Amino acid sequence: MSDFIQIWPGQASDYAHSVDLLILALTGLIIALSAPVFILIVYFAVKYRRGHKADRQHPMNRNVWLETSWALIPFFLILVFYVWSTGLYFDLHQPPANAMEVQVVAKRWMWKFQHPGGQGEINELHVPVGEPIRLNMISQDVIHSLFLPALRIKQDVLPERYTSLWFSADKPGTYRLACAEFCGTDHSLMGGSLVVQTQADYAAWLEQFATDNTLAAQGAGLFRTLGCSGCHESGSTRRAPSIHGLYGRPVALSDGSTVVADAQYIRDSILLPNAQVTAGYPPIMPTFKDVVDEEGLVRLVAYIQSLGSASPVLPQGVAAGTLAPQNLAPEGTAP
Amino acid sequence: MSETVTGRGGSEEASREETVNETQSERVSYLRAGHTLRSWFFTTDHKRIALLYLISVTFFFFIGGMAAGLMRTDLLTPQGDVLSNEGYNRAFTLHGVIMVWFFLIPSIPNVFGNFLIPLMIGARDLAFPRLNLLSWYIYWIGGLFTLWVLLAGGVDTGWTFYTPLSSMFANGNVVMAAAAVFVVGFSSILTGLNFIVTIHTLRAPGMTWGRLPLFVWSHYATSVILVLATPVLTVTLALIVAERLFGLGIFDPALGGDPLLYQHLFWFYSHPAVYIMVLPAMAVVSELVAAAARKPVFGYWFIVFSSLGIAAVGFLVWAHHMFVSGMSMYVGAVFSFLSLVVAVPSGIKVYNWTATLWKGHISLDPPFLFAMGFIGLFVVGGLTGLILAMLALDVHVHDTYFVVAHFHYIMVGGTVSAFFGALHFWWPKMTGRMFSIGWGRLTALFIFFGFNMTFFPQFILGYLGMPRRYHVYDPQFQVLHVLSSAGSTILGFAYLFPFAYLLYALRYGKPSGDNPWEATGLEWTVPSPPPKHNFDEIPVVTREPYDYEVEKEGGA
Structure with missing residues (x-):
């Protein structure tokens, strides 16, 4: 029968188990909140159906305390789940540094x-x-x-x-x-x-499926064939900043702000070089917008990343914020 | 008030033979006030415009329904044998566009709001009768654009028109479809404006705010959203067209735009739009529940303020559609919280309706079955909304069939049930004739069961990981899809039943009398169908709303 119809998806991680536990618990609460409505509607419809004798005397047609309590008690119960689920969501947005x-x-x-x-x-x-x-x-x-x-x-x-x-x-x-x-x-x-x-x-x-080169080595090749090395290699860094040890570091910009050199920054700098110019350098780099494709950019970023940085690469938006709080990534680089 | 001829002749069986051709009230009603096409197409009578809308939205409901039928047939097999990939995409896009903007949004407000608000507040018409007619014409201009899109091959962006797919990549008639929605928006704005002004200025003497029927209150809240949210959509659609036609970089990042900006703008309208669809349904159900129980609504003011609360907080939850879009997690946390807050007023309404039934004289006639069906389906839709508001759960079920099931429970289970409830409740008032109660009950049951069979399996499909807008799917999902398609067949037929017996009642139904359900409310004090100008004399209201006789404790 389980082959015929599946009703629960397989779980491949601890996180999946946590999500399942959360939805099962919340479904329990949902049933507890809605069961009175379903049961009472049917019960009332039978007991108080028109023409049927029943005691219909009742004292009030509003009751502020009753109404306030059925508005607020479910809400507070749900807040417990809010805290639980938001915690899981935050975990999902904070990858371990060694990933x-x-x-x-x-x-x-x-x-x-x-x-x-x-x-x-x-x-x-x-x-x-x-x-x-x-x-x-x-x-x-x-x-x-x-x-x-x-x-x-x-x-x-x-x-x-x-x-x-x-x-x-x-x-x-x-x-x-x-x-x-x-x-x-x-x-x-x-x-x-x-x-x-x-x-x-x-x-x-x-x-x-090993290839001759790692992603970073492929990026190094591109770095030379595209001519990047002409300006950015350490021998010639008078015209352009060096890329050694750049990744994950704060970079001072000519407009006085600071950004962290993450993948997004490096990609943007290749495509829109004049948007964020490193302080102390003239804005002379041409754009590589139509020269390099998305996969080439991935390789270039990998190469620059491989040239290292003292600190481990930090996911955007999270720990990066401690380096440059004003640059908590362009609108939520939700990691 | 009127001399209605009620069921003359002896036995019930014989009554079919001797059908009543025309009653006294009918002779002087709005329906007989002019028989020419001109008297209909240039009418400024809110009741006639309501009927024009009824015919129009029903037409679009069936076009949108046919698109749904095609999709459900196609989904019977995992490889999708009926439509091509492109054809399927066009089918669900048109289904969404037509159902949202040409059926759901105008359905209850423009048909029943139009017909009933003046009658309920003791007015002879809306504040701006000609504007009312204009809004119907604007609706049809948008409608004709949509039909043109349909004939020209359709559009393939989804009803959400997400950028940069819609602005730079889609190859369908995006500009024309956006134009259709752009135009129909003005119809919404004018209707909302008309209702607000009418409710403020044309209430009969003694019709204080505290005596307004809840139907009117809820339409007031709806109108506020219509007027405040719709312009945002209008502007957003204009920006899409500007990007698509002139390459202005607004949403496409390749042109320097921001695709998430589009989502923020779109949902800033489209989430409140959900409340545009469901508040009028709640309006109907509040009336129906009170009439069903023949008892004042429990906690009038809580229901009033819950409508206003929904309208206000509903503007602050839009980004819950974007929890996996790449937004900051802190923004997610804020919108998740606000989305839970907006559930509170809806919960209040449901509990208050249930309390209204307590110790009532409950009738199980068709309108009331629809109302109870609404409550059941709305509760499921609303509470699964809580699941979607939870960040970690939304990450899994976002853009899956779980979402599809959730919003169909609200919009179809909820709003369409309420629409049929309203249609059955006020049909005698609108036409003067009573329909077959037995068929009405049967339809209400078929719609309820057909609906659940169609959409409940979709919750399971969604949690299993079946993404929405999928034409070709993994064979493991087939059983649930077949179940859903089978349910949709029942639902489809159930939607056709009322066509037969309501139209039959027009000619052969018994005259209903002024107040067949023995309900309170000014609309039941005038003849059925009402005369052209509603009230011979503007009534003076001296009683509370839902002033039903109740047994007070201690026999008072």
Whole structure:
């Protein structure tokens, strides 16, 4: 029978269990709040039906205390759930600092995933079990949304802006992955699978699809062929700031403000170089808007990231805020 | 007040033979005041305009319903054998656009609000009768644009017109569809304005604010939202068209715009629009519950202020549609909280209606069955709304069938049930004839069960992870989809029943008399159907609303 009709989705993470527990508990409250209405309507409709003898004497037609209590008591009960659910949501927005980063580019109608080692895949995402994974996502066209039902999570993927999603899957298996935001003709075909593997299987998979270069090394190649190195290599940093140790650091801008050099900042600086000019440098960099595509940008960012920074890479909006509070990321870079 | 001819002739069986052709009241009613097309199309009588709206919204209800039928048929198989991907996208877009703007929003206010507000407050018409007619014409200009879009091949953006899909990528008739919604918005604004002014200025002597029927109060709250929210949508649609036609970078980030700005603007209108759809339904149900129980509404002022509270707080919850959009998590936390607050006044209403039934003389005639159906379905819709307001739960069920089921419980289970409840309750008043009570009861039951069978499985589908707007789906979902489609067939037929017996009643129904349900309210003191100018003499109100006789404790 369970093959014939499924009524509860599989769970692939601790987080999924927490969400299920929350919805079951809340459903319990909902039933408790609504059962009196259903039962009483039917009971009254029978007992006080027209023409049926019953004691209909009653003292009042309003009762402020009664009405206030049935407005407020359910509300306070619900607030308990509000605190619970908001806590989970905040967890979902604060990835651990050591999360493995996978780059995601969405386009109509496919998902492209890039692993740190340079392995790329389409519509399939392989991840190791038990390890926190942070997906750094961007769209090449319209808004998409990466939906992983077995993990109970989804996040919209926006054009021109990175959003992120993190999880730690704890059960090996193959799960569905889908686009949840309507994106045009083949929206319903824009799906695939999330393959959660044991550490050993994942290592074998990485080995099988190993490329000559890691993502960062591919980025280094692009960095040279696009001519970036002409100005940004350490030998020639008089005309442009160095990219060594840049990632995750605060950068002073010519307008006096400070930003943290996260993926979004680096991407924006490549495409819109004059928007945020580093203090002390002339605004002379040309735009690379039509020169480099979204996947190239992912590689360049990976390269600059690999050149390191003293502190670990911080997810936008969260710990980054402690470095540059005035720049809590462009309107909620909800991680 | 009037000499109605009631059921002349002996046995009930024989009454079909000797149908009453025309009663005294009918001869002098608004229906007989002019028989030419001109007397209808240039009428300024609020009652005739209400009937024009009734015919119009019913027409669009069936067009939108056909689109839904196509979708449900297509969803019988996981690969979707009936429509192409593109065809499916166009079907659900038109279904949404037509049902929201050409049925749900105008349905109860423009039909029953129009017909009843002047009658209920003791006025001869709305404050601006010609503006009222104009708003019907504007509605039809928007309607013709929509039909044009339909004939020209449709539009494929979803009713939400999300950018940059709608402004830069979609290949359907986006500009024309946006124009249709743009135009129909003015019809909403004019109606809202007309109601507000009417309720302020044309109340009969003695009709104090505390004596207004709850129907009028709730329409007042609705009108405030119509007037304040609709212009935001109008401007937003104009901006989409500007971006699409002239490449002005407003929402497309590739042009320097912000796609989330669109979502904020759209939901700033569209969330209050949900209350535009449901407040009039609550208006109807408050009347129906009191009439069903033949008892004053429990806690009049709590219900009044809950309507106003919904209208006010309803403006502060829009971003709960955007919890996974990439907004800051702190913004999410604020909007989640406010969304829970707006549930409080709705809860008050439901509990107060239930308390109204306590110790009443409850009738199970069709209008009251619809009202009880409304309460049941609205409770499910409202409480699943609490699930959606919870951040961590919304992250999972957002943009899935769970959301689809939730808003259909509110809009179809709630508003459409109330619409049919109103239609059955006031049909005798509007036409002077009583319909078949048995068929009415049967329809109410079929709609209730058909509805639940259609939409309850969708809650499960949603939690399982079936995204909305999917034409091709994972085979594991098929059983629930087939169940849902089967339910929709029952629902579809149930919606057709009233067509037959209500129209039959026009010709063969028994004259209903002034007050067939023995309800209170000024509209029941005038003949059925009412004369052209409603009241020969403007009444003076001296009694409280819902002044039913009740057994006081101690036999007072």
